[in-house]
Amino acid sequence: MPSSNFVDYVKIFGRSGNGGSGSSHFRREKFVEFGGPDGGDGGKGGSIILRGNSQFWTLIHLKYQRHIFAENGEAGGGARSTGKNGKDVIIDVPLGTVARDVETGKIVGEVTENGQELVLLPGGRGGLGNWHFKSATNQAPRYSQPGEECREGWFILELKILADVGLVGFPNAGKSTLLAAVSAAKPKIANYAFTTLEPNLGIVEYRDHRSFVMADIPGIIEGAHEGKGLGTRFLRHIERNSILLFMIPADTKDIREEYRILLNELQQYNPELMDKQRLLAITKTDLLDEELQEALSAELPEGVPSLFISSATGYHLPQLKDMLWDALQKENR
Structure with missing residues (x-):
């Protein structure tokens, strides 16, 4: 597979910072004969934190920075200085x-969410200085608390594309062509299987300056949940889409069977995907007349809203946007 700027899976090693040790210090000043304990607390060790950034769309910046270390906290000092x-x-x-x-x-x-923070590895707490341990029976404690040790570990970061509408279909079903027709996205388009080797996102403009996000997911083949074809590498991106738009070309031998295979692959990968709204678009219908469309309508799977479209001519694309928008509003109720 050719190199790509899209990276959706990285393995990183992280280590947070040690907490600084508390100080065992006593007040020493002129004219103060018996200064008490005044050792300060140690500083907290640095944490390793993930933060959501809507301007990022790939994990490529972590591909070559797999070891990440936070700073240690410093030790406390006299005069109760932390x-x-x-x-x-x-x-x-x-x-x-x-x-x-x-x-x-x-x-x-x-x-x-943008700006959301997830603490991957919390830093060690700083130790307490000796002034914390002063009591009526121990006026001059000569001990303090050490800082808490750091935490470390290996983590896998996986990206699951967030989109309103996910396009699901076999390779060369017309998913990239549709995305290019209804948005400003420029996915690679060619007349052969597996043209799309990475997910593409596009913003689809709707009426009254409203919009929604559409994701072109690389094609699925039978057995994808077992690793065939592009395997499960991109199936996980489908999990985060609110609505699934199945796309099947009009020249398919058996539309109902192809829909069943696609549905089965999703179910085998994650049964929870069956709870998502499903719509069906029959693509590449620019060469069909009304009589052929009626004949094909009898072959469509039952229980799923469907529409004949052509991305090349724009046939029924406004109606498709309406259907998707209505489904999104239903999802958000």
Whole structure:
């Protein structure tokens, strides 16, 4: 596969900062014969934090920076002075990023909103200075608390594209052509399978200056949930789309069977995808007359709203936008 600027999977190692140790210090000034304990607290170690950034769309900036370390907190000083906190490391990530602990396999969290912060590894707490331990029976404690140790670990960051409408279909079903026709996106288009090797996003302008986001997901083939073709690499992007628009060309031998195969692949990958709204667009219908459309209508799967379209001529594209917008409004109720 050729190199690409789109990276949706990285493995990183992180280490937060140690907390600074507390100080065992005593007040020493002229004319103060018995100065008490005045050791300050240690500073907090720096944390490693993921932050959502809507201007990012890929994890490529982490591809070659896989070891990330935060600063240690500084030790406390006399006169109850607190040590300097270690600087946090903030990693900007695209919306839809999921962080998973490599060792346990558990999801640490996911970033879905601009500015949202997820603490991947918290910094160690600073230790308490000796003035905290002064008591009626121990007027001069000569001990303080050490800082808390850092935390470290390997994490997998996965990007799941966030979009209102996800285009689902076999390779060469016309997904990229539709995206180019209804938005300003410029995906690669050619008359062969697997033209699209990475998801493409486009903003579709609707009436009264309203808009929604459409995602062109690379084509699925039968057995994709088992790793065939492009495998599960891009199936996860479908999980974050509010509505799924299935696209099947008009010259397909059996439209109903192709729809069943696509639906089965999604169900095998993640059964929860069956809860999403599904719409169907029969593409490449510019060469069909009304009689052929009526004949094909009898072959369409039942229970899913459908529409015949042509991205090349613009046939029924306004009606498709209406259908998608109505479905989105229903989803947001």
